[in-house]
Amino acid sequence: MTVTQPLVQVENLTKHFPVTRGIVFQRKVGAVRAVDGISFSIERGETLGLVGESGCGKTTAGRTLLGLYPASSGKVTIDGHDVRTARGSEMLEIRRDAQMIFQDPYASLNPRWTVHSIVSEPLRVHHLFKTESERVDRVQELMGLVGLSGRLINRFPHEFSGGQRQRIGVARALASNPKFIVCDEPISALDVSIQAQVVNLLEDLQDRLGLTYLFIAHDLSMVRHICDRVAVMYLGVIVELAERNELYEHPLHPYTKALLSSVPIPDPKKDRARRRIILAGDVPSPINPPSGCRFHPRCPLADLTCSRDIPLWRLTAPGHWVACHKA
Amino acid sequence: METASMEYLLEVKNLRTLFHTPEGTVFAVNGISFHVDEGETLAIVGESGCGKSVSMLSILQLIPVPPGEIAGGSALYRGRDLLKNSEREMEEIRGQEIAMIFQDPMTSLNPVLTIGRQITETLLTHKKMDQRAAQKRAVELLDMVGISDPAQRLSDYPHQFSGGMRQRVMIAMALACGPSLLIADEPTTALDVTIQAQIVELVTRIRNQVHMAVIWITHDLGVVAGIADRVLVMYAGYIVETAKVTDLYENPCHPYTIALLQALPRVDRRRDRRLKSIPGAPPSLLMEPLGCPFANRCEHVIEHCRESNPPLLPVDKKNHSIACWVNVRTGKPR
Numbered sequence: 001m002t003v004t005q006p007l008v009q010v011e012n013l014t015k016h017f018p019v020t021r022g023i024v025f026q027r028k029v030g031a032v033r034a035v036d037g038i039s040f041s042i043e044r045g046e047t048l049g050l051v052g053e054s055g056c057g058k059t060t061a062g063r064t065l066l067g068l069y070p071a072s073s074g075k076v077t078i079d080g081h082d083v084r085t086a087r088g089s090e091m092l093e094i095r096r097d098a099q100m101i102f103q104d105p106y107a108s109l110n111p112r113w114t115v116h117s118i119v120s121e122p123l124r125v126h127h128l129f130k131t132e133s134e135r136v137d138r139v140q141e142l143m144g145l146v147g148l149s150g151r152l153i154n155r156f157p158h159e160f161s162g163g164q165r166q167r168i169g170v171a172r173a174l175a176s177n178p179k180f181i182v183c184d185e186p187i188s189a190l191d192v193s194i195q196a197q198v199v200n201l202l203e204d205l206q207d208r209l210g211l212t213y214l215f216i217a218h219d220l221s222m223v224r225h226i227c228d229r230v231a232v233m234y235l236g237v238i239v240e241l242a243e244r245n246e247l248y249e250h251p252l253h254p255y256t257k258a259l260l261s262s263v264p265i266p267d268p269k270k271d272r273a274r275r276r277i278i279l280a281g282d283v284p285s286p287i288n289p290p291s292g293c294r295f296h297p298r299c300p301l302a303d304l305t306c307s308r309d310i311p312l313w314r315l316t317a318p319g320h321w322v323a324c325h326k327a
Numbered sequence: 328m329e330t331a332s333m334e335y336l337l338e339v340k341n342l343r344t345l346f347h348t349p350e351g352t353v354f355a356v357n358g359i360s361f362h363v364d365e366g367e368t369l370a371i372v373g374e375s376g377c378g379k380s381v382s383m384l385s386i387l388q389l390i391p392v393p394p395g396e397i398a399g400g401s402a403l404y405r406g407r408d409l410l411k412n413s414e415r416e417m418e419e420i421r422g423q424e425i426a427m428i429f430q431d432p433m434t435s436l437n438p439v440l441t442i443g444r445q446i447t448e449t450l451l452t453h454k455k456m457d458q459r460a461a462q463k464r465a466v467e468l469l470d471m472v473g474i475s476d477p478a479q480r481l482s483d484y485p486h487q488f489s490g491g492m493r494q495r496v497m498i499a500m501a502l503a504c505g506p507s508l509l510i511a512d513e514p515t516t517a518l519d520v521t522i523q524a525q526i527v528e529l530v531t532r533i534r535n536q537v538h539m540a541v542i543w544i545t546h547d548l549g550v551v552a553g554i555a556d557r558v559l560v561m562y563a564g565y566i567v568e569t570a571k572v573t574d575l576y577e578n579p580c581h582p583y584t585i586a587l588l589q590a591l592p593r594v595d596r597r598r599d600r601r602l603k604s605i606p607g608a609p610p611s612l613l614m615e616p617l618g619c620p621f622a623n624r625c626e627h628v629i630e631h632c633r634e635s636n637p638p639l640l641p642v643d644k645k646n647h648s649i650a651c652w653v654n655v656r657t658g659k660p661r
Contacts, residue, residue, distance in 0.1 A: 053519035161608050191374035192546060193624075196590040196604035203601065218519065221549070225592035225602065245597055262524040263594040264549030268572045270595065271553045278528060279521045282489045 005080070006041035007180055007212045008065070013038050013074035015057075015064040019287060033286050034060040036236035037074070039313070042180075047206070047213040049227030049244070051220055051259075055283055056233045058216045062182045065214070066098050067091075078180060096126050099173040103185035105165035109157040115168055116153040119143070122175040142171040146201060163194035170201065174209070182214045187222065199226055220263045224248050229319070232256050235294045236286050238313075242320040252316060252327035255295045293325065301326045335362040335403070336508060336540050337386075337425075342400035344378070344385045347393055351613045355381045357564040358400065360639075363508065368534065368541040370555035370572070372548060376609060378564040379544045383510050386410075387425060388417050404508075423453050426501035430513040432493035436485040442469075442496055443481030449503045468499040472529060491522035495529065502533065509534075512544045527554055548591060552576060557646075560584050563610055563620035566639055570647040580642050581649040582625045619652070627653045629660065 016031035034057045042048045050058045063069045065076055067083045076083040081094050099122075102108035109118055119139045122128070129135045140150035146167040157165055166186060173181050183202065187195040199222065205211060217223050223230055224244055231241040232253065240253040251257045258277040265271040279298050284290055290297050296306040311323045344356040356378040363369050371379045384390050386402045386409055402409040409420065421427075429435045437445060446468060447461035456464065462481065469477035472495040485493060494514055501509055511530065515523040531554060534541050543554055551558055551572065558575045560568040560583065568581040579585045589603040607624045610616060618633040619625070625632065631652050639650045640661075654661045 053521065163608060192548070192587055192590055193374060193605040194608065196602040197606075199602055200604050220520070221592040221594040224594055225598050248594065258521060260594065262520040264523075264527075264547065264553050265593065265595050266548045266552050266576065266588060266591055268552040268555075268576050271549070276524055276528070278524055282491060282522070 007044045007046075007079055008042040008214070009075075009077045010041065010065060011039050011075040013061070013064060013076060014072045015060050015069055016072045030287050033236050033289060035064055036286075036289070038231075038233070038236075038238045040231055040238065040241060042212055042214060044179075044212055045206070045210055046229065047215050047227045049223040049230040050214060050216045050233060051218060051223050051230060052233035053218065053259075053283060055235075055286070057236045057286070058233050059184055061233070062100070062184050062214060062216050066100060066182060067094065068100075092126065096122075096176040097178050098180045098182070099176065099178040100182045100184060101166075101169050101173050101186045104189050105162050105169055106157075106189075108169055109165055111157055114154050114156055115139075115143075115160075118157070118168060119153070119171045119175055122172065126176050128176060138175070139171075142174055145174060145205065146171045147197075161194075162190050163197055166190060166198050167201065170198075170205070174205065177209075178211070180212045180214070182216065184216045185218070186215075188217065188219060195222070202226070220260060232259065235283060235289055237294060237323070238321075239295065239324065240320075240322045242317075246317070246320055250317075250320075252320070252322045253295075253324045254299050254301050254326065293323075299326075334364075336365045336405065337363040338403045339382075339386065340401050340403075342382055342385060342402065343398040344381050344390060345396045345398050347396065353612045354615050355564055355612060356385060357615065359561070359564075359566045360400075361559055361566065361569065363540050363542060365507070366534070366538045366540055367556045368531075368543060368554055370543045370545060370551040370558045371561060372545060372551055372558060373561035374546055374609060376563075376612065377561040379561050380512050382561075383427070383512060383542065383544060387421055387427065387510075388412070388414070419453075422449050422501075422506070423504045424506055425508045425510065426504070426506040427510040427512065428494070428497045428501050428514050430516050432490060432497045432517075433485065435497055436493060438485050441482050441484055442488070446481075446496070446500050446503055449500060453504045464503070465499075468503055469496070471502070471533065472496070472499045473525075474499075490518055491525060494518065494522075494526055498526075498529065498533070502537070505537065506539060508540045508542065510542045510544070513546070514543075515550065516545070516547070523550070530554070548587060560587075563616070564612060565620060565636075565650060567621065567651070568649045569639070571645065574645060574647050578647070580647070580655060581651050582627050582653070582655055583621050584649075585655060586624075586626075619650070627655055627658060629653055631660065 014037050015035040016033050018028045019030040020026040021029045052058050064071050071084055078094055078098050081090055086094055116139050119142055120135045123135050129138055139153055143150045148167050187198050215227055227244055230244050230247045231238045234255050240256045251260055258279045261277045281298055292307045292309050293311050296302040305325050311325050313323045315321055340360045341358045342356055343358050346353040346355055373379045385397050397410055443465055446465040450456045450461040450464055465481055466477045474480055474495055515526050555572045558572050559566050562583050568584045579588055586605045605624050610620055618635055619637055622628050622632040637650045637652045639648045641648045652660055
């Protein structure tokens with residue numbers, strides 16, 4: 001029974017950040033509705049992509065999912081444990097099973113710590129190995145796993161290149177032997193030739209260790225390559241979710257269509273021949289999101305219904321979900 | 328010889344730029360030569376530290392000296408060597424003849440001055456317009472780059488604009504004096520794809536309207552495919568391949584270009600294999616490489632590659648050149 005259950009289940013998750021006024025007596029005058037009711041599940045061994053433009057709430061979603069931000073409402077379960085109600089040893093277990101890889105390999109490693117201190121921190125926190133020498137062995141093993149020499153463990157982060165630092169970040173995430181890793185834009189700060197190295201490493205680790213990933217990214221080409229299913233976010237909500245080829249070949253939501261048509265193709269003839277849907281304007285503020293469908297002010301198909309009614313989250317084909325009145 | 332180079336809008340020959348740092352001399356640009364024609368778009372592609380931005384800044388004498396040093400070469404703009412110009416002469420060129428836009432529109436705009444003040448500044452100094460005419464021209468410019476209510480927005484400050492809108496303002500400022508060459512240094516890297524598409528369309532439209540040449544610096548081979556007429560691929564301070572855009576994508580010849588294209592996933596194709604990654608990392612620029620700078624990461628490397636740095640030589644008669652000792656198709660020396 002528990003084996004067939006998805007590893008991660010998210011139901012109606014919201015995260016609102018208060019907007020306050022006043023210095024001493026702060027009054028709440030509104031809320032940034034960064035994540036406003038998202039639901040999805042991730043199967044064991046699967047990679048789910050979460051894409052969207054900056055400010056759409058994808059990073060907040062990833063962090064709220066792991067309990068790094070307390071959720072405003074909704075439910076998240078990771079391997080049967082409820083993240084919002086877990087306390088004490090149950091919380092520690094979730095923290096051990098669910099890890100995170102961050103975007104910026106320069107900011108996410110403490111510059112005053114050696115690689116050994118950084119990678120062994122989860123081991124110390126979770127008391128996973130008794131002696132220092134056992135921990136050194138484990139760190140050496142992890143370094144090998146991510147393709148770095150074990151001789152480098154006494155060095156500091158600044159002695160490594162961007163790609164190598166990201167490997168150190170991956171080693172730290174793997175230290176506690178997790179089941180689930182949230183990868184928050186893990187390659188967007190890296191050069192093209194290094195991106196492929198890190199992506200291949202993440203795939204190899206998934207095969208070897210049976211990992212489950214939530215892959216947060218804005219690079220739609222890379223997401224198509226690495227993810228099994230893809231969810232598209234816009235202004236705090238998921239507007240479409242489908243298996244990757246279904247989503248890229250038969251997008252239903254006008255926003256997904258526009259997003260996909262904006263991605264440049266590295267082939268001059270093909271790139272120039274296709275029709276781009278150029279969206280007017282910018283993403284509206286999540287403090288006061290548009291009524292009805294949140295995309296309606298920029299949508300080429302919008303009519304009165306769209307500005308009035310919130311579209312239902314419905315299934316249009318096996319595994320293909322969309323929230324749009326016109327799809 | 329003089330007359331031959333007059334055909335080009337900009338002709339750069341053997342440009343070398345060094346930086347003298349406490350760690351040693353950084354060889355940032357190592358003798359690159361290229362040209363730009365009137366009205367064409369040249370893309371310069373490469374990874375961080377390959378010298379693509381430094382070479383452009385060198386041409387405009389925007390390199391801080393010291394630690395920087397332009398160690399050699401020439402940059403003929405309409406036949407005049409920019410590298411020999413005085414600071415005063417360069418002030419005439421910058422903005423009037425050659426304009427530049429940068430990656431981060433927030434840090435390139437002054438946060439305490441209104442947009443109107445910043446756009447009219449160039450018009451007042453370069454074009455000797457009066458305040459009234461400059462305001463009028465500024466409204467036209469904002470309108471041209473697609474900012475609605477341009478007259479009202481002149482009194483707004485940069486923070487009141489979104490990232491994409493700020494880049495439009497930057498473009499309006501760059502276009503103020505009607506330059507013949509626009510250098511765009513990763514103008515869309517900080518922007519989302521939908522906004523990137525807007526900016527690419529905008530620059531292409533304006534280029535066609537005013538017949539301006541564009542040098543577009545980027546690391547994104549996807550963007551290049553959509554905008555460029557010709558492409559230079561740079562690696563570790565050298566040009567390793569140059570070709571017309573269609574030739575480059577249909578028939579890439581340098582192992583680095585080939586590897587870069589294979590390392591790129593495609594939004595329009597189903598996944599058919601693992602990504603091909605390029606092992607290792609770019610070399611340190613603290614010494615000039617003895618052989619080919621890509622030799623240590625190259626899968627076609629031969630003995631000769633480690634001994635001697637290949638010059639940029641044509642592969643065919645269509646202006647397609649590579650700096651490589653090996654014919655990748657046959658695996659034999661060229």
